[in-house]
Amino acid sequence: MLGSGGFSKRGDHGLKREVAIVAVGATRFGEHWSKGLKDLAWEAGVQAVEEAGISGRDIQYIVFGNMSGGMFEGQEHVGALVAEFLGLNPVPATRVEAACASGGVAFFQGYLAVASGMYDLVAVGGVEKMTDVEPGQATEILSAAMDYEWEAYFGATFPGVYALMATRYMHDYGLKPDTLAKVAVKNHYHGSMNPLAHFRNRITVEDVLSSPVVAHPLRRNDCCPVSDGAACVLLAPLDEARKYTDTPIIVKAVAQASDTLSLLERRDICTLNATVHAAEKAFAMAKLTRRDVDLVEVHDCFTIAEILALEDLGFCAKGAGFKLYEEGETYVGGRLPVNTDGGLKAGGHAVGATGVKQIVEIVKQLRGEAEGGRQVDGAEVGLAHNVGGSGATAVVTILSRR
Amino acid sequence: MGVSGVPRHWRSLRERYRLLGTYCENCGTSFFPPRKICPKCRRRGRTREVEFSGRGKVFSYTVIHVGSKTFEEYAPYVIGLVELEEGPRVLSQIVDCKPEEVHIGMEVEACFRKLFEQEDGGIISYGFKFRPVDDSWVEYYRKLLADKKVKAART
Numbered sequence A: 001m002l003g004s005g006g007f008s009k010r011g012d013h014g015l016k017r018e019v020a021i022v023a024v025g026a027t028r029f030g031e032h033w034s035k036g037l038k039d040l041a042w043e044a045g046v047q048a049v050e051e052a053g054i055s056g057r058d059i060q061y062i063v064f065g066n067m068s069g070g071m072f073e074g075q076e077h078v079g080a081l082v083a084e085f086l087g088l089n090p091v092p093a094t095r096v097e098a099a100c101a102s103g104g105v106a107f108f109q110g111y112l113a114v115a116s117g118m119y120d121l122v123a124v125g126g127v128e129k130m131t132d133v134e135p136g137q138a139t140e141i142l143s144a145a146m147d148y149e150w151e152a153y154f155g156a157t158f159p160g161v162y163a164l165m166a167t168r169y170m171h172d173y174g175l176k177p178d179t180l181a182k183v184a185v186k187n188h189y190h191g192s193m194n195p196l197a198h199f200r201n202r203i204t205v206e207d208v209l210s211s212p213v214v215a216h217p218l219r220r221n222d223c224c225p226v227s228d229g230a231a232c233v234l235l236a237p238l239d240e241a242r243k244y245t246d247t248p249i250i251v252k253a254v255a256q257a258s259d260t261l262s263l264l265e266r267r268d269i270c271t272l273n274a275t276v277h278a279a280e281k282a283f284a285m286a287k288l289t290r291r292d293v294d295l296v297e298v299h300d301c302f303t304i305a306e307i308l309a310l311e312d313l314g315f316c317a318k319g320a321g322f323k324l325y326e327e328g329e330t331y332v333g334g335r336l337p338v339n340t341d342g343g344l345k346a347g348g349h350a351v352g353a354t355g356v357k358q359i360v361e362i363v364k365q366l367r368g369e370a371e372g373g374r375q376v377d378g379a380e381v382g383l384a385h386n387v388g389g390s391g392a393t394a395v396v397t398i399l400s401r402r
Numbered sequence B: 001m002g003v004s005g006v007p008r009h010w011r012s013l014r015e016r017y018r019l020l021g022t023y024c025e026n027c028g029t030s031f032f033p034p035r036k037i038c039p040k041c042r043r044r045g046r047t048r049e050v051e052f053s054g055r056g057k058v059f060s061y062t063v064i065h066v067g068s069k070t071f072e073e074y075a076p077y078v079i080g081l082v083e084l085e086e087g088p089r090v091l092s093q094i095v096d097c098k099p100e101e102v103h104i105g106m107e108v109e110a111c112f113r114k115l116f117e118q119e120d121g122g123i124i125s126y127g128f129k130f131r132p133v134d135d136s137w138v139e140y141y142r143k144l145l146a147d148k149k150v151k152a153a154r155t
Helices: A037-052 A070-072 A078-085 A102-115 A135-145 A157-175 A175-193 A203-208 A236-244 A273-286 A303-312 A343-347 A352-366 B008-012 B012-018 B136-154
Strands: A019-027 A061-065 A091-096 A124-129 A211-215 A229-237 A250-260 A296-297 A381-388 A392-398 B019-026 B046-052 B055-064 B077-084 B089-094 B107-117 B122-133
Touching: A019 A037, A019 A236, A019 A352, A037 A078, A037 A229, A061 A078, A061 A102, A070 A392, A078 A091, A078 A236, A078 A343, A091 A102, A102 A124, A102 A229, A102 A250, A102 A352, A102 A381, A102 A392, A124 A352, A135 A157, A157 A211, A157 A303, A157 B055, A157 B077, A175 A203, A175 A296, A175 A303, A203 B046, A203 B122, A211 A392, A211 B055, A229 A236, A229 A352, A250 A352, A273 A303, A273 A381, A273 A392, A296 A352, A303 A381, A343 A352, A343 B008, B008 B122, B012 B019, B012 B122, B012 B136, B055 B089, B089 B107
Parallel strands: A061 A091, A061 A124, A296 A381, B089 B122
Antiparallel strands: A019 A229, A019 A250, A124 A229, A250 A392, A381 A392, B019 B046, B055 B077, B055 B107, B077 B089, B107 B122
16 A cells, blocks of 8 residues: 555654654634734744743744745745744744645654654644635635646636535435535534634534535535634654653654645545555554544545545545444544544634644643543544645644553 | 736647647556656656547536636536546536536537636636537527527517
8 A cells, every 4th residue: 555655664764752742822713803924823832832831942943834825915935934923033944835734744844853853842833814815815825725727727616626526426425415514513513612613603404505505516514614823733752741741742653645636637536545645654653553543633624525534544434434424423422533623614724724723632632621522531542634735635643642 | 816827828728728648658548637757657658649539428527606716707617527538537617508417427528618817918718628519509509599689688
């Protein structure tokens, strides 16, 4: 399965030391009219720094995800900009971009920076300011995450490309719109318990099925919102983690994979190969099985994406993912709680921040600190799955309490 | 900004208009969009340009009701993933029929159409779309014109 793109020959992935998350911070995801990219990054960053009880000056490297400061705010070079605004010059600060997987890829880079032995304290973030442009403009900017030349140019939108997957999936596996709607209903239910969620209202299957069509068969309530937001985690070597926290969360694995930007050359458009490859690698690296995982955060930019993710991550067979929704097994208290913070659908999707926000939620759950009644009892191991575009980049991260 | 830009458009004029792809003589596979290297055969591959017939079947489709800024005025419109008879798939609009008539397996053929108009300067971009292979699109237009006449007569 792994083929090319495997690991180094040493067999232990060539890493020098284990890495832990020692602090987290996140803004609410939503419409922050009075805040820009810098303000949001500040808010999340300060929370993490205060939680760790350190000075910002202790941070040796900053790496964060941001999809398109250039198109959303007219500002590129945001790496150094954030370092400047946090008063941390001359600390090296890098912005990474992989569309909606920018945050996950930033986490991977931060992980490597600590695991390699180069840095002892790294801030990994994600930030996106999306609501300063009109909706049509936002749709256009987001469509740059897929193949611009062979998809967007012909009028495809981001929801449109996922709708192509949904149409085919319904045709091949018999998924019905009311089952698909249950993904959104569940995520809103979880979102209602999360004070940082974009939407905190509960919805019904009927609410989903009566919302306007965006790209048939996907309706407005099948789609995640456009959000402003930021998230941050601090990484340190495991053997130094107790300097900062009593409850370090161990990074068992991070794996990233790539696939074609467009759907054109994917023979099976109902499978995100990048997810399959990243998951195989991550489970091999963590030496864990699917049965060990207590909760997952998956990239539900659209309802269909959540079902595909559970299949591609290996939690169920292809074509069987939606059956978990017929029996409510993905709720907190179910067999496999999925997107306990409301996911992208209700939690919100500030694209470059999402991958880090997912990790923040897993950390809260593994510490036993998830508020509002959404805590998964005795959660030991959690998995985060972040996707860029329609699956050209996927990052799978496995975290553990011990 | 957006789905425009003249240099990009000029650079790819040929394959945009004529459905040109790549054929690997080593493994006999056709590719679209065009490639410099056969991903299967890597260096052993012998690639050459190939023009596709333009006939194919709808592999999947969607009806876009909320378009991006460039395409807002055309909504609702159908986007199809079309599997060409030579194997590769192309993403394009399905036109000359009602959206509710489009289905998986529907036989379609490429046609040359206007894609969109740039907001500033009014540069028009052309390219291929797909339409039903049978003559149903003739009837579709006949009815469309008749409806327009009825509307015009009423006002």
